[in-house]
Amino acid sequence: MSSFTSFVDYVEKPHVAATNQIPATSDMGASKEKKTIDLLPNEIGSSSCDDVSFSMQFGESEQGKVICTKVRLRFIPIILKERDVPQRSKFFDDFYDVPLTAIAKMEVALVRGGSRGKPDKFHRIEYSISSMETASVIRLTLKDMRVVTIDLRRSQNGTHLANQILFFSKSGPIEKMTQVGAAMEDRGQKAKMPYNGYDAWHAELQRCQQKTDSSSKWNILALHKDGLNPPGQGYPLYVVVCNILSRQDLDRQMRHFKHGRFPIWVWSRANGNGSLFISADHEHNVATSEILAKVQDSIARCHPEGEKPHILKLDSGFVARIGKAFDNLLSLCAIDSYEQYVSRQRSWSTKVHRTGWLHAVQSCLEVTHETVRWLIDRDRSVILQEEDGKDLSIVVASLHQLIEKMWIALGHPFGERLLSTEQEKKQLTKMPSSKTGINPTWLLFLDCIAQLHRIYTFEFTFSPHVLIALWDLSLTGMVPSMTCNNLQEQLVAHVGGGPFPLDRYYEKSYLKMFGNVWHDSALFIESIKKNQPISPHSKFLRCESIRPPTEFCDIHLWSDCYLRWILPANGKNSGNLSDEQALDEKMIEMAKKWRSTEWKKHLELPEEYSSAYPYSIPEISRPIMELNDSDMRRPDDLDSISLDSTFNNSISFTQTPVRNNATTEPIFDQSTLERRNRKAAETIGSESPVIVMRPKEQIVGFSKYAFDETPSRRQHSKTIETPILDSFPAKYEHAYQPTPARRSNTVRSDRPIPPPRPAGLTPSRPEAILRVHIDHHDDTSPTTRVTRF
Numbered sequence: 200m201s202s203f204t205s206f207v208d209y210v211e212k213p214h215v216a217a218t219n220q221i222p223a224t225s226d227m228g229a230s231k232e233k234k235t236i237d238l239l240p241n242e243i244g245s246s247s248c249d250d251v252s253f254s255m256q257f258g259e260s261e262q263g264k265v266i267c268t269k270v271r272l273r274f275i276p277i278i279l280k281e282r283d284v285p286q287r288s289k290f291f292d293d294f295y296d297v298p299l300t301a302i303a304k305m306e307v308a309l310v311r312g313g314s315r316g317k318p319d320k321f322h323r324i325e326y327s328i329s330s331m332e333t334a335s336v337i338r339l340t341l342k343d344m345r346v347v348t349i350d351l352r353r354s355q356n357g358t359h360l361a362n363q364i365l366f367f368s369k370s371g372p373i374e375k376m377t378q379v380g381a382a383m384e385d386r387g388q389k390a391k392m393p394y395n396g397y398d399a400w401h402a403e404l405q406r407c408q409q410k411t412d413s414s415s416k417w418n419i420l421a422l423h424k425d426g427l428n429p430p431g432q433g434y435p436l437y438v439v440v441c442n443i444l445s446r447q448d449l450d451r452q453m454r455h456f457k458h459g460r461f462p463i464w465v466w467s468r469a470n471g472n473g474s475l476f477i478s479a480d481h482e483h484n485v486a487t488s489e490i491l492a493k494v495q496d497s498i499a500r501c502h503p504e505g506e507k508p509h510i511l512k513l514d515s516g517f518v519a520r521i522g523k524a525f526d527n528l529l530s531l532c533a534i535d536s537y538e539q540y541v542s543r544q545r546s547w548s549t550k551v552h553r554t555g556w557l558h559a560v561q562s563c564l565e566v567t568h569e570t571v572r573w574l575i576d577r578d579r580s581v582i583l584q585e586e587d588g589k590d591l592s593i594v595v596a597s598l599h600q601l602i603e604k605m606w607i608a609l610g611h612p613f614g615e616r617l618l619s620t621e622q623e624k625k626q627l628t629k630m631p632s633s634k635t636g637i638n639p640t641w642l643l644f645l646d647c648i649a650q651l652h653r654i655y656t657f658e659f660t661f662s663p664h665v666l667i668a669l670w671d672l673s674l675t676g677m678v679p680s681m682t683c684n685n686l687q688e689q690l691v692a693h694v695g696g697g698p699f700p701l702d703r704y705y706e707k708s709y710l711k712m713f714g715n716v717w718h719d720s721a722l723f724i725e726s727i728k729k730n731q732p733i734s735p736h737s738k739f740l741r742c743e744s745i746r747p748p749t750e751f752c753d754i755h756l757w758s759d760c761y762l763r764w765i766l767p768a769n770g771k772n773s774g775n776l777s778d779e780q781a782l783d784e785k786m787i788e789m790a791k792k793w794r795s796t797e798w799k800k801h802l803e804l805p806e807e808y809s810s811a812y813p814y815s816i817p818e819i820s821r822p823i824m825e826l827n828d829s830d831m832r833r834p835d836d837l838d839s840i841s842l843d844s845t846f847n848n849s850i851s852f853t854q855t856p857v858r859n860n861a862t863t864e865p866i867f868d869q870s871t872l873e874r875r876n877r878k879a880a881e882t883i884g885s886e887s888p889v890i891v892m893r894p895k896e897q898i899v900g901f902s903k904y905a906f907d908e909t910p911s912r913r914q915h916s917k918t919i920e921t922p923i924l925d926s927f928p929a930k931y932e933h934a935y936q937p938t939p940a941r942r943s944n945t946v947r948s949d950r951p952i953p954p955p956r957p958a959g960l961t962p963s964r965p966e967a968i969l970r971v972h973i974d975h976h977d978d979t980s981p982t983t984r985v986t987r988f
Contacts, residue, residue, distance in 0.1 A: 236292055240380045244268045246363040248445050252350035256535035257766040266889035267363045270378045272297040283805045284813045285708035291675060300618050301341045301674040302368040303529060303635045307361050308336040327362045334361045342637060342674050344533035345764050373692040378677045380694040381702050387679050387696030395686055397434045404439065408469040416501040417464060417737055419440040433589065433610025433685040434460035439464040441497040448493060455490045456481050460588040462494055465596050472503050473574040475581055477596055481587035498580050507863060508580035509573045511566065515586040520559065521640055522633030527554035529635065532761045541766055557754045563591065563647050564747040567598045575744050590640045597644060603697050610685035617673055618682065631786040645670055649757045655745050656717045664712045667760050668705060672698055691729065709813065716779045716801045719787050723798050763811040766818040774810025774863065
C-alpha cells in the first residue's frame with residue numbers, strides 16, 4: 200500500500216485543489232437541471248401498464264404509466280415531481296428507473312378467488328405466473344437496498360408485466376444484453392483491456408520499483424504463446440512469475456493447482472524485499488510436497504535474503520458465507536415504511552450484529568492486517584491461497600493494489616457473483632448459495648475501503664461517493680468488465696472496457712462530490728505555510744502503509760451506502776456534509792486572506808439537504824404514531840438485563856401505595872412526563888410522537904382497574920395500585936386511617952373436602968405454592984392481594 204490513491208485508479212482526478220478543474224463560480228441552477236434520459240439503442244419495450252400507482256420507500260405514490268424493456272423498468276408520471284437533488288446517472292433515473300439487473304427479490308400479491316377482489320399477501324416468485332392469475336401489487340427489492348411498489352389494481356396487464364420483469368431480470372448471454380458496453384463506441388470492442396499486455400505489466404513492475412532489465416528476478420510470461428493457457432483459469436494473457444521457473448515447472452504447477460490458477464506475482468514492496476502472490480488451492484497427491492517445495496524455493500530465491508514465503512490459507516466457505524450475510528443485510532436495511540423503521544429500530548445494533556456482514560468485513564481486515572505484518576514488519580513474501588483464488592484473495596490483495604488489475608484482469612467473476620448468470624448455477628451446484636443468488640464479494644471490498652476511509656480520512660484523495668458510484672454502476676450491467684466473468688468472456692463477446700473514467704456514466708453535478716475536501720485542505724494549508732503551489736504528489740500525507748482495524752468495535756455499518764434511501768435514518772442539514780461544507784467555507788476565507796487562487800469550491804449544496812444527499816431528500820413530515828410503555832426503550836448499547844431490571848423497578852416504584860395522604864407530586868410531575876417524552880424521541884427519531892397521558896389530577900400509575908367515578912366519596916379505592924388524587928377539603932384534623940381487614944373466625948361446616956393430591960404433582964419447593972397474604976399492619980386498603988412467589 201505504497202500509495203492510497205491506487206485504491207481507486209481514477210484517471211482524471213476529480214477536482215482536487217491542485218487540478219484547478221472547478222471554476223470559481225458555478226451556476227447552482229444548472230447543476231440541478233434535469234435532463235431527459237432516453238432509452239438505449241435497441242432497447243425495446245416488452246410490456247406496459249397504464250393507470251398504475253408507483254412509489255419508492257418513504258415516498259408518495261405517483262400515478263402514471265409503467266414500461267418494461269429488456270434493460271429497465273421505467274415509470275412515466277402524469278405530473279413530474281421535482282426533487283431538490285441533482286441527477287446522478289446519465290442513463291438511469293434514481294426515482295423513476297429500475298435497472299432489471301439490480302433486482303434482488305420480486306414479490307407479487309395475487310387476487311385469489313375467495314378474496315372478493317382484494318389482493319392476497321405477498322409471495323416471492325422465481326418462476327412465471329400463470330395467465331389465469333391476477334397480479335395486483337408488485338414489490339421489488341433492489342440490491343442497493345431500495346424498495347419499489349407498483350399498484351396494478353386499476354390496470355389490466357399486471358400478470359404479463361410481472362412475468363416480463365422476472366424474465367429480463369435474469370441475466371442471459373452477454374451478446375444479448377443491450378446495456379453492456381452501451382456507453383462506449385462499438386460496445387467497447389476497441390477498448391484496451393487492462394493488464395492484458397506485456398507493456399502494462401512492465402510498467403507495473405517499474406511502479407513497484409522492481410528491475411525490468413536482464414538482471415530482473417521476474418519474468419513476464421505470455422501464456423497464450425507458450426501454450427500454458429488451460430481453459431477456465433481466468434488469468435490474463437500475460438502474468439508475472441519468478442524468473443528461475445522453467446516451462447516444465449510452470450506446466451506442472453498449472454496442472455496441480457485448481458482451475459490452473461498457480462501462484463503469480465501481483466505486488467512488491469518498494470522500500471523492502473517482500474512480494475505478494477495469489478493462487479488457488481492445490482490438489483493433494485503424491486507430487487504435492489515436491490511441487491510446493493519448488494514454489495517456495497523459487498520465491499525464496501527472488502528474496503534478497505532468501506526468506507521463504509508465508510502461505511496464508513483463506514476460508515474455503517467464504518463465498519457462501521458472504522451470500523447469506525448479504526441476504527440478512529438486505530432484509531434488515533430494505534425498509535419501505537415508517538412502521539418497519541420503528542419496529543427495526545428496537546435492538547438495531549443486535550440485528551445488525553446478527554446479519555453476519557460486519558463479521559465478514561472484520562475477517563477481511565484481519566487477514567489484510569496479518570498480510571501487512573508479514574510484508575512490512577517481517578519483510579517476507581506472502582502467498583494468498585484460496586479455494587478458487589477469485590474472491591477473498593482478491594479482496595485482500597486489492598487492499599494493496601489497483602482495482603482494474605486485481606478485480607478485472609485477474610478474473611473476478613462479476614457476472615456470477617452480482618448478476619446471477621446461468622453459468623453460476625452450473626458451477627456452484629455443490630456450494631450452498633444465498634436465497635437471492637447474490638454473493639457480493641465486490642461490495643465487501645468497497646465496504647472495507649469505506650472502513651479505512653472513515654479512520655484514515657486524510658490519506659485518500661477521493662470521497663466515499665466514489666465507492667457508492669462504483670457499487671451502483673456494477674449493478675446496471677453497463678460495464679463489460681463488471682458483467683463478464685473474465686477477460687476471455689469479453690474477447691469472445693466482442694465487448695470491453697472498465698468503469699473508468701466515471702464521467703462516462705455520471706453527470707458533472709455528481710462528479711463534483713468525488714473529491715476529498717479533507718485531503719485537499721491539508722495540502723492547501725501545507726502550500727500556504729511553504730508559500731508554494733499545491734502539489735498533488737506531495738508526501739505530506741503519504742505514509743508507506745496503514746494498519747487495518749482488527750477489533751470488532753472499530754467496524755461500523757456503512758450507513759452512507761445501506762441507509763441512504765431511508766428518510767428518517769438521515770438528518771436534515773447535518774452529517775458529514777455539514778462538516779465538509781464548513782471546512783470548504785473556511786478554506787475559501789483562508790484563500791481570500793492569503794490571496795491565493797489555489798483553492799476552489801468543492802461543495803454546492805441547497806439550503807435544505809439531507810445527510811444522504813444527493814441520494815435522497817430531507818424528511819419533511821412523519822406520521823404520528825401512538826406509543827405504549829413497552830415501546831419506550833433506550834438504545835441497545837446498554838445491557839438488556841440491566842435495562843429490564845431498571846424498568847421493572849421503576850414500575851414497582853410507581854405502584855407503591857400512598858400512605859398517610861402523602862403527596863405524589865415528586866413521583867408524577869410535569870418534568871417526569873417531559874423526560875419520558877425525550878427518551879421516546881431519542882429511541883424513535885428526530886420528530887417522534889409525544890406520549891399522551893391523562894391529567895395528573897385524574898389518574899397516576901399503570902393500573903388495569905377501573906376508577907370509581909361516582910360523586911360521593913368512598914372510604915377506600917378499588918385497588919391500592921392506583922391511588923386517586925381528588926382535591927378534597929381539609930375537614931379532617933388527623934390523617935385518615937382506614938379500618939383494617941378482619942378475618943372471620945367462623946368455620947364452614949359445608950365446605951367440601953378436596954381429594955388427595957398425587958405425589959408426583961406436589962411441588963417440592965415451598966416457594967412455588969400459591970399463598971394468600973393479608974397484611975394486618977399499616978395497610979391502606981382492605982383489598983386482599985394475591986401474590987405468586
